[in-house]
Amino acid sequence: MSNATAGKSSYSVGTQLLRLATAGSVDDGKSTLVGRLLYDTKSVLADQIDAVTRASVDRGLSTPDLSLLVDGLRAEREQGITIDVAYRYFATPARSFVLADTPGHVQYTRNTVSGASTAQLVILLVDARKGVITQTRRHAAVLALLGVPKLVLAVNKIDLVEDPAQVFADISAEFNSLTSSLGWATEDVIEIPVSALHGDNVAVRSTNTPYYDGPTLIEHLESVPVDAEPHRVGLRFPVQYVIRPRTAEFPDYRGYAGQVAAGTVSPGDEVLVLPSGTRTTVERIDTADGELATANAGRSVTLILADDVDVSRGDTIVSPQDAPEPIGEFDATVCWLAEKPLRPGARLLLKHGTRTTQAIVGSLVEKFDEQNLTAEPSPESLELNDIGRISVRVAEPIVADDYAVNRHTGSFLLIDTAGGNTLAAGLVGDALSAVELGTPQSA
Known part of the structure; x- marks a missing residue:
């Protein structure tokens, strides 16, 4: 989406509540950005700000470390990373927001799937010094498969690069190419240069980014048109x-x-x-x-x-x-979330809506390479964080719509029969069909 288009778009608020999520790689500044959103919308108490200020001074910082507002678990503070999904609530005069703050580390991709599964918009962060990296592509692919309607690329730490205008232009062009290949329309994606640490273009337009004439992040969140039910079906x-x-x-x-x-x-x-x-x-x-x-x-x-x-x-x-026809056998796209790989013939539990039934995985049709946008036919297994298309047979028929038609009735979970752990998030139908896939290059 061009800056000119972003600056001239006329938005109308379609709902009073917006569900959004964050995603990005480790150290991209998600916690600081979320803390900034809470701080700038006056959604934190004075004693919380005082506690963060004292903790920041103890660490030798001259300004409050806003990431401390959200990295509340001791393990998160010790490691300096977000490790679990946490839901934050804030509001402006125009809208109320529910934000799922998800981890950035690759081993917690499953948490990102959970947090983004109900999101109407996702803020995907990149570090301006690193640009679009492997985890950025992975998250974008997962968000595309989940059918997230709107996407914001927050190019963070823009104040730390020598030529911010060129860096922002290059990252935006690469990201636009990626999202176009993943099936997003141009008008559903916007890029915003920000500095979460200093607040540039978060709530206030920054004079440090004269090359950008679009909305601030909060202005966009307040006004972006989001249909609460983008794919309408009957009851x-x-x-x-x-x-x-x-x-x-x-x-x-x-x-x-x-x-x-x-x-x-x-x-x-x-x-x-x-x-x-x-x-x-x-x-x-x-x-x-x-x-x-x-x-x-x-x-x-x-x-x-x-x-x-x-x-x-x-x-x-x-x-x-x-009325959908109850189905006992179907193809589905899954994101595998377990350490133990998925192989053909696996006997699992499938939870769809309020029904849980036994299921058998038939064949592994293909595995998706989110880095190269290619599909490997008939893989031997799906490993942790792999995305692929499989065939499933269930003991009792389920009443499901294709995920592309309705997110709520087109999603399911695969569960371990012994321990009850969630093994995969599944989408009924071929969610990969929206992606421009090539064929893997032979070695």
Whole structure:
């Protein structure tokens, strides 16, 4: 995205809440940037600032080390790196924000997957002195596969390079080429030169970057148009719990509790219960605060159906007009998150929505090389942090949409049957199809 375009774009706020995440390599300055965002939006208490100032003085620093506001774990402070996902909350007059602060070290890529899985926008940091590196490409590939709608490249430490204008231009050009190959539209990506340490272009436009005429980071976060549900489908309501009080006051009450994963639902709507295929009508929508006339995506409610039908946890109530066909065998893109490699024939548990079922990995179709944007056909295994396409067969059918159609109903987890550890994050369908893949070069 060109600076001129960035500076002249006219944004309209489409939502009061923006979910965002950070990503980047070790020492790119994520913790300092997050601390700066909290500090500049006045989202930290005075005693926290005093404590950080004292700690900074003890370390011989002349200015407060804002990274101390967010690297709260002792292990993080000792190592000087972020090692876990932490959620931060801040607000401006225009918007409220929920920020997932994710680690940068390669061994914690799985934490980045977790933090970015629900993000509407991700701030990807690079050190201006290093430019686009291996971890930058890895994170960009993961974010593309996760379908993150908007991306900001924060070129941090821009004050530490000799020719900042040229460095920023070169990094922006390389990053634009990468994101274009990964399927992002030009208008969904912006690059901003910042100094998290000094606050340049974070909340205040900097006079030190005359070559940049776009918005500050906070201006962009306040105004970037983000659709809360970018891929709209009809009702998707995974049933989490069946409520049967069996009391004198409610002798015949039967409600189906869960969260609306997509679409909307209102009393009188005809619905389909999957995988059984039973049709019925919504009679009422209950909440702890009373009945609702309509429930939108993201709302947790209890549905009362007109007919006494067989519905249990793991079933999905959908709109009949675009009901997905329950699937027992499918291809999926996965990011492997475990030390032990994945091989064909692995027997695992698959968790999709509120349903958990046994699964067998059939074949490993291909492995994605995020550095060269190539695909290796029929790999022997997927190692830690590898991204690949596999075939999966499940014992019980799941009601899933293609991930490209809906992020909520198109995602799943693969779980270790023995220890219960999460082994992979999966996307139903071929998420790699949006990426311009080449073929590996022979040695």
